[in-house]
Amino acid sequence: MHLGLDEPVRECQYNQICTRNSSPMETLSHKKKRTPRRKWQIFPGRNRFYCNGRVMMARQTGVFYLTLVLIMVTSGLFFAFDCPFLASNLTPAIPVIGGVLFLFVLGMLLRASFSDPGVLPRATPDEAADLERQMDAANGSSGPGYRPPPRIREVVINGQTVKLKYCFTCKIFRPPRASHCSLCDNCVERFDHHCPWVGNCVGKRNYRFFYLFILSLSFLTIFIFAFVITHVILRSNRSGFLNALKDSPASVLEVVVCFFSVWSIVGLSGFHTYLISSNQTTNEDIKGSWSTKRAKNNYNPYSYGNVLTNCCAALCGPLHPSLIDRRGFIQPDTPQPLSHSNGSGLYPSTQNHTHMAAATPLLHSDPVMMGRAGPPPSGKTSLGGPCSSLAPSQPSLPSSMPGLGCAGDMLTLRDPDAHCHHHHFVSPEEMPSPLGPSSLVLPFAAHGGHLNPAQLYDPASQDSLHEDSVRGLVKLSSV
Amino acid sequence: MATEFHNLQELRHSASLATKVFIQRDYSEGTVCRFQTKFPSELDSRIERTLLEDTVKTLNTYYAEAEKMGGQSYMEGCLACATAYIIFLCMETHYEKVLKKISGYIQEQNEKIYAPRGLLLTDPIERGMRVMEVSVFEDRGSSGSSLSSSATSGGSAQR
Numbered sequence: 001m002h003l004g005l006d007e008p009v010r011e012c013q014y015n016q017i018c019t020r021n022s023s024p025m026e027t028l029s030h031k032k033k034r035t036p037r038r039k040w041q042i043f044p045g046r047n048r049f050y051c052n053g054r055v056m057m058a059r060q061t062g063v064f065y066l067t068l069v070l071i072m073v074t075s076g077l078f079f080a081f082d083c084p085f086l087a088s089n090l091t092p093a094i095p096v097i098g099g100v101l102f103l104f105v106l107g108m109l110l111r112a113s114f115s116d117p118g119v120l121p122r123a124t125p126d127e128a129a130d131l132e133r134q135m136d137a138a139n140g141s142s143g144p145g146y147r148p149p150p151r152i153r154e155v156v157i158n159g160q161t162v163k164l165k166y167c168f169t170c171k172i173f174r175p176p177r178a179s180h181c182s183l184c185d186n187c188v189e190r191f192d193h194h195c196p197w198v199g200n201c202v203g204k205r206n207y208r209f210f211y212l213f214i215l216s217l218s219f220l221t222i223f224i225f226a227f228v229i230t231h232v233i234l235r236s237n238r239s240g241f242l243n244a245l246k247d248s249p250a251s252v253l254e255v256v257v258c259f260f261s262v263w264s265i266v267g268l269s270g271f272h273t274y275l276i277s278s279n280q281t282t283n284e285d286i287k288g289s290w291s292t293k294r295a296k297n298n299y300n301p302y303s304y305g306n307v308l309t310n311c312c313a314a315l316c317g318p319l320h321p322s323l324i325d326r327r328g329f330i331q332p333d334t335p336q337p338l339s340h341s342n343g344s345g346l347y348p349s350t351q352n353h354t355h356m357a358a359a360t361p362l363l364h365s366d367p368v369m370m371g372r373a374g375p376p377p378s379g380k381t382s383l384g385g386p387c388s389s390l391a392p393s394q395p396s397l398p399s400s401m402p403g404l405g406c407a408g409d410m411l412t413l414r415d416p417d418a419h420c421h422h423h424h425f426v427s428p429e430e431m432p433s434p435l436g437p438s439s440l441v442l443p444f445a446a447h448g449g450h451l452n453p454a455q456l457y458d459p460a461s462q463d464s465l466h467e468d469s470v471r472g473l474v475k476l477s478s479v
Numbered sequence: 480m481a482t483e484f485h486n487l488q489e490l491r492h493s494a495s496l497a498t499k500v501f502i503q504r505d506y507s508e509g510t511v512c513r514f515q516t517k518f519p520s521e522l523d524s525r526i527e528r529t530l531l532e533d534t535v536k537t538l539n540t541y542y543a544e545a546e547k548m549g550g551q552s553y554m555e556g557c558l559a560c561a562t563a564y565i566i567f568l569c570m571e572t573h574y575e576k577v578l579k580k581i582s583g584y585i586q587e588q589n590e591k592i593y594a595p596r597g598l599l600l601t602d603p604i605e606r607g608m609r610v611m612e613v614s615v616f617e618d619r620g621s622s623g624s625s626l627s628s629s630a631t632s633g634g635s636a637q638r
Contacts, residue, residue, distance in 0.1 A: 104563060120609070123609070126501075176506055316555075318573060321575055
């Protein structure tokens with residue numbers, strides 16, 4: 001009907017008016033029409049939320065579904081075709097143990113995929129302004145001797161000097177061991193790596209789930225592999241090899257899947273066991289942050305000294321709560337964190353990145369966002385490939401990284417916003433040209449082949465960004 | 480000049496926000512949650528050093544207790560792992576319990592010490608544990624000369 005058609009249009013108009021003027025009456029009437037929104041709906045990172053904010057994943061989840069399908073199909077075939085024979089001829093404990101393992105694997109996978117890896121919320125406008133002021137003051141003051149650039153703070157931890165970098169997207173100085181994931185566009189605490197198989201970053205809060213997942217998956221894979229072989233052998237003893245294969249064709253598929261998985265998964269478990277025992281992250285190991293090759297007296301300041309304490313700390317340490325409060329309701333008077341397109345306009349900053357140069361606070365529809373890559377890469381094609389393809393194009397990788405499954409996890413090289421934590425090139429913070437970082441991208445990592453810095457914003461999220469940024473402007477003017 | 484704010488509600492309604500002072504994290508002991516005990520110079524005229532330092536030190540001990548790795552946290556971790564972490568649907572983690580204590584402590588400190596001085600501490604968890612925000616209020620209608628410089632600097636930064 002006529003009214004029904006107009007209703008959504010009117011709703012849109014109310015939206016725009018509300019964010020521009022924020023007069024109390026209009027806000028009130030606007031509120032009556034809208035249900036209160038939760039914070040996950042305006043989350044500035046590139047994550048996907050499900051179940052009303054309870055579940056948090058990365059944007060590309062294709063490979064995660066592949067992982068899920070592989071595990072469930074292989075296990076399902078095992079339980080359907082091999083277990084009856086094994087249970088009756090060997091022991092019924094086999095399907096029971098298999099079942100327990102399978103459920104544990106699934107539980108850990110879902111836990112690792114769905115939980116917040118330890119995302120650091122972005123700075124509120126006041127904090128960002130305060131930091132900018134401090135950095136400008138540091139820039140201006142002159143002093144003799146070595147002074148680190150204002151975008152870097154140095155701190156001594158356990159006798160080792162650690163550099164804390166300033167994150168341009170999140171507008172914070174990153175804590176030690178934190179890193180910015182360019183795929184998810186978030187700073188993550190104790191960032192390990194972004195795992196496409198799990199469909200999420202692996203960081204402080206979900207590292208133990210990730211580790212337990214790959215450990216239990218190794219056991220499950222070996223378990224299935226061993227018992228399927230046993231099954232085939234027992235059958236062959238009775239009726240010949242070819243007949244055995246004919247009787248249980250699924251076994252062939254299971255053996256093939258398990259054989260190829262075992263190498264990468266067991267290797268990955270071994271690698272992460274090493275990392276846990278030395279209290280390092282994948283990120284640190286790849287960069288060689290604590291290796292003695294960098295400096296003679298280089299050592300890991302976070303290690304507790306012995307293997308057992310390191311393992312206990314990583315696996316049984318306290319579980320930190322999520323800092324981003326996904327399901328909280330948006331309060332009208334709380335400061336909203338800036339999205340980086342917003343930040344450029346509001347603060348006439350001294351930063352000389354062109355994406356910060358838009359000094360007009362009125363945000364037109366074309367924020368040049370360095371942090372957003374153009375087309376999202378299709379998870380399957382670029383990420384699911386075998387890791388050996390990584391080795392030749394990355395000669396600077398230290399040898400400690402095995403060319404195994406873990407390398408299939410995203411070593412993000414496409415990083416226009418100077419947040420690439422995995423590359424070994426000169427930090428783009430020192431060369432503040434907007435196209436500089438994108439030119440450092442290695443060809444093999446070109447997702448879809450094109451990286452057009454101009455084609456930067458995702459039209460789908462433009463409206464929410466626009467609203468966010470104007471809301472931020474309104475907040476500032478009301479303070 | 481020393482205006483009495485009887486409670487936090489009154490503070491919000493009768494005062495206007497002049498500036499915000501941020502106490503940053505202290506990473507000298509690693510990634511554990513600690514805040515710098517260095518007294519920010521902007522608050523010199525508003526509150527005694529010792530009071531703020533005591534508050535920060537107490538908060539630091541609370542956070543250290545939350546992140547302490549000892550018998551209790553290992554037991555909790557192992558139990559959780561054995562139950563495939565389902566137990567956290569019913570039970571709160573130790574960290575969350577301490578966070579509740581912390582927010583109660585901050586509320587109490589605000590009521591007793593900070594609000595009467597026209598200040599407000601924000602719980603660090605609301606700022607992602609990055610900073611401890613101290614909001615400095617000035618009474619509406621009275622222009623405190625000691626605050627004018629900080630207000631100006633605050634205002635210009637926000638432009």
